[in-house]
Amino acid sequence: MPHIDAVLPLYPDLATRQTLLELAVAQTRTDLADMRRAIDAGDHASARQQVHRAKGTASFLGRGEHEIQAFDLLADALRAQDMTRIGPAFMAVEAALRELEAMLLTRLNQLPGTVQAAGHGHINGLRHEKSPP
Known part of the structure; x- marks a missing residue:
């Protein structure tokens, strides 16, 4: 069971659950973008910090041991x-974060009263972006 499924019941208010999920999606996207920027810039020290932050987020929200190991492999390669x-x-970490994002968006879409714009991949202002091929 993803850790997020254990955390959500701690927030009985649906608005708070929605906010938590929206923030988690936004943080996951930010972590991935910041990591990519640092790697592209050759700033390996900053990239390692981003990897550490993203690993913490992914671990808290329920990525499995295999996915979490990908973060360690990236940190080792950067070091x-x-x-x-x-x-x-990086490709393995990106895949793990994209899977986490998809899982979070699924949970967000399952909340009562949360609507997804038909055919647009939007959930309350969050756009579900697919990874480039």
Whole structure:
């Protein structure tokens, strides 16, 4: 069971649950974008900090051990400044964060009174973005 499913019942108010999920989606997206920017800029120290933050978010919200290991592999590659490992490790972390985002959006869509704009992939202002191929 994802950790988010254990956390949500602590918030009996639907508006608070919705806010929690929306913030989690936004944080996941921010973590991924910040990590990508730091890696693209060659700022490995900053990228490691972003990886650590994203790992904490992903772990709290319910990513499994396999997905969490991807964050460690990326942090190790960044620490070693090993460009041959950074790319593949980042792709694994990106996949884990995209899966987390999809899970959060699913939970958000399941809340009573939460509507998804037909055919637009929007949930209360959050746009479900698919990973590029």
